[in-house]
Amino acid sequence: MKSTEPVRVAVNIRPLKGCTDCITVTPDEPQVHIGSHTFMYDFVFGNAGLPSSQIYHRCVAPLVEDLFKGYNATVLAYGQTASGKTYTMGMGTNFGTSDGIIPKVMEDVFTRVEAVKSQIRVSFLEIYNEEIYDLLASNPSRAPIIIRETASGEITLQGVTEVEVKTREDMSSYLARGSFTRATGSTNMNIQSSRSHAVFTISLQITRAEEILCAKLRLVDLAGSERANRTGADGMRLKEGRHINSSLLALRNVITILGDERKRKKGVHIPYRVSKLTRLLQDSLGGNSKTVIIACVSPAISDVEETLNTLRYANCARNIKNKAVVQKQKTSAPSFMFKELTPSKSEAKNKAVVHEHKPYVPSFDYDAMFKELTPSKSESLPVYDKPVYDKEDVFQAFSELKIPWTSQAARFDDLFASSSSRSELRKPVYDKPVYDEDDVFEAIPELQCDEDDFEAISELQIPSTSQPDDVSSSSPSEFTKHNTSSLDVSPKKTESEQEDKCQNKPMEIIDLIDDEAEDQEKCFIDLTTAEYHLELKELNKRLEEKEAEIRGSDEEKVQLEKEKRALQREIEGLRQKLASGSSATPSCTCSKRSSCKTLSLLVFLPIIFDSDIE
Numbered sequence: 001m002k003s004t005e006p007v008r009v010a011v012n013i014r015p016l017k018g019c020t021d022c023i024t025v026t027p028d029e030p031q032v033h034i035g036s037h038t039f040m041y042d043f044v045f046g047n048a049g050l051p052s053s054q055i056y057h058r059c060v061a062p063l064v065e066d067l068f069k070g071y072n073a074t075v076l077a078y079g080q081t082a083s084g085k086t087y088t089m090g091m092g093t094n095f096g097t098s099d100g101i102i103p104k105v106m107e108d109v110f111t112r113v114e115a116v117k118s119q120i121r122v123s124f125l126e127i128y129n130e131e132i133y134d135l136l137a138s139n140p141s142r143a144p145i146i147i148r149e150t151a152s153g154e155i156t157l158q159g160v161t162e163v164e165v166k167t168r169e170d171m172s173s174y175l176a177r178g179s180f181t182r183a184t185g186s187t188n189m190n191i192q193s194s195r196s197h198a199v200f201t202i203s204l205q206i207t208r209a210e211e212i213l214c215a216k217l218r219l220v221d222l223a224g225s226e227r228a229n230r231t232g233a234d235g236m237r238l239k240e241g242r243h244i245n246s247s248l249l250a251l252r253n254v255i256t257i258l259g260d261e262r263k264r265k266k267g268v269h270i271p272y273r274v275s276k277l278t279r280l281l282q283d284s285l286g287g288n289s290k291t292v293i294i295a296c297v298s299p300a301i302s303d304v305e306e307t308l309n310t311l312r313y314a315n316c317a318r319n320i321k322n323k324a325v326v327q328k329q330k331t332s333a334p335s336f337m338f339k340e341l342t343p344s345k346s347e348a349k350n351k352a353v354v355h356e357h358k359p360y361v362p363s364f365d366y367d368a369m370f371k372e373l374t375p376s377k378s379e380s381l382p383v384y385d386k387p388v389y390d391k392e393d394v395f396q397a398f399s400e401l402k403i404p405w406t407s408q409a410a411r412f413d414d415l416f417a418s419s420s421s422r423s424e425l426r427k428p429v430y431d432k433p434v435y436d437e438d439d440v441f442e443a444i445p446e447l448q449c450d451e452d453d454f455e456a457i458s459e460l461q462i463p464s465t466s467q468p469d470d471v472s473s474s475s476p477s478e479f480t481k482h483n484t485s486s487l488d489v490s491p492k493k494t495e496s497e498q499e500d501k502c503q504n505k506p507m508e509i510i511d512l513i514d515d516e517a518e519d520q521e522k523c524f525i526d527l528t529t530a531e532y533h534l535e536l537k538e539l540n541k542r543l544e545e546k547e548a549e550i551r552g553s554d555e556e557k558v559q560l561e562k563e564k565r566a567l568q569r570e571i572e573g574l575r576q577k578l579a580s581g582s583s584a585t586p587s588c589t590c591s592k593r594s595s596c597k598t599l600s601l602l603v604f605l606p607i608i609f610d611s612d613i614e
């Protein structure tokens with residue numbers, strides 16, 4: 001059974017610590033006012049809204065009920081630093097054991113579980129400095145966990161510890177153990193600030209007469225957005241803060257796109273791959289999960305900017321539509337299917353070994369993809385006479401590939417390598433510069449800018465592939481000036497914001513409007529270099545994976561060596577580009593984005609096949 005329903009959003013306003021209050025709540029309505037802005041939510045707790053003690057009962061208990069019906073569910077606490085996320089989730093080490101959502105979830109789960117034949121497992125992860133760590137791992141070396149995506153698009157985590165728990169106390173002890181291991185640190189804003197995003201997952205398997213339900217409840221306590229000048233962060237704390245901010249920026253970007261009905265209907269590419277956080281939350285936002293977001297805010301006037309930002313994104317998240325599906329299997333189905341869904345600790349280890357010995361072979365339909373990409377937009381003209389692709393179609397196609405595009409590029413490169421005439425066909429598309437918003441977002445974490453800079457970059461409205469010629473003819477300064485002028489700089493003060501559907505600009509950008517054009521230009525040039533760095537990083541990672549796979553499998557050595565050589569060639573090419581990258585102009589470097597290259601190959605492959613036949 002499939003259930004399409006919006007993400008539900010609650011706002012939790014933490015108590016005020018002796019300063020002026022900037023939020024009011026409409027009595028008996030889930031409506032919040034801040035300055036002249038008004039937002040509507042599913043629930044509002046605190047500050048004369050519903051009592052915070054009702055958060056579990058109103059927002060989370062229905063998800064636990066759904067978990068027992070076989071639906072995946074997610075509770076996600078979001079908000080600025082010190083707004084009370086950890087307190088609300090009950091993940092902290094300094095709160096009472098019964099405080100917060102997770103202890104109540106445990107109580108509820110173990111009450112319900114008495115009536116059914118079931119098995120419960122838990123895992124606990126953190127994303128710290130853009131790496132995923134297992135908080136329940138017995139090995140103190142803390143090797144990062146690797147994300148894998150199955151052919152069906154399911155995100156799996158290689159080698160993660162999943163422990164079976166029989167009692168509430170068992171589960172509590174794992175929560176406490178992971179919470180102690182989780183990275184925390186003191187800042188000027190929070191004496192015990194979470195320096196990582198934490199995900200506590202309860203996997204439930206219920207065996208019935210004819211079926212087995214296998215569902216997961218994810219309880220997510222995000223690290224809070226922060227400004228270095230307020231937290232006083234430097235050194236290690238500053239580095240952590242940058243990683244936290246860039247992953248939250250990626251999350252906001254995903255929320256903004258998913259929350260925009262027009263973009264959703266157009267099937268715009270969702271940049272889940274930009275950060276580990278969005279990758280992990282892929283199912284929870286716009287996917288197979290029932291999701292509740294709890295936006296934690298401070299009512300203090302000193303926090304008004306961050307609070308307004310949180311309220312805007314939270315409001316936008318209400319437009320996200322999820323499609324939850326009951327996770328069930330027939331009891332007569334082969335048992336490995338269930339093992340695959342909920343591997344135990346030892347099974348998970350075996351699974352990791354299996355992965356190493358058996359390279360992932362994607363199964364997808366090239367014909368259908370090409371059909372999607374080319375015909376309707378280029379029916380009457382020769383394909384190579386005009387751009388035949390649409391950015392969104394292509395990204396859609398890439399996302400359907402389920403594997404990194406870099407390895408596709410290598411495969412296609414091999415295919416094309418033997419024919420010199422074919423390279424001519426690729427040329428026109430190679431030469432078109434592609435300035436894609438998602439590419440820019442991918443590059444942002446490498447820049448190590450402040451969050452303010454990130455926000456401004458996200459607002460640049462970089463031209464899409466639909467106007468490539470305009471972009472290539474512009475100098476960098478023309479480009480940035482053009483885009484700076486397109487910024488919506490004036491804060492909207494009077495309109496009812498819930499109708500804006502995420503069209504408003506975040507407040508942080510206001511400070512940046514007066515920045516010099518050269519600063520933006522410099523940042524933009526840095527971006528292209530950063531893109532190559534990112535690409536190089538991704539390729540190196542793929543290469544390491546391939547080498548690991550080669551070590552474990554004799555039979556596939558030949559094929560893998562071939563893929564490895566292709567990747568090495570690509571890395572070499574990128575290194576050369578990087579070496580000359582700092583002196584290159586953005587239009588030149590961006591034109592060689594490998595996504596464009598892969599795109600060109602995808603687009604022209606059918607033509608070449610056709611010409612071969614002739």
Ligand SMILES: Nc1ncnc2c1ncn2[C@@H]1O[C@H](COP(=O)(O)OP(=O)(O)OP(=O)(O)O)[C@@H](O)[C@H]1O
Pocket residue numbers: 013014015052079080081082083084085086087088190192193194195222223224225296
């Ligand atoms: N509703 C509340 N009632 C009482 N105290 C609260 C409440 N919410 C938060 N606090 C207190 O505020 C402080 C900060 O809360 P918490 O650590 O949960 O914030 P956070 O949003 O998780 O911050 P960070 O993102 O930095 O980890 C803690 O000392 C906590 O006890």
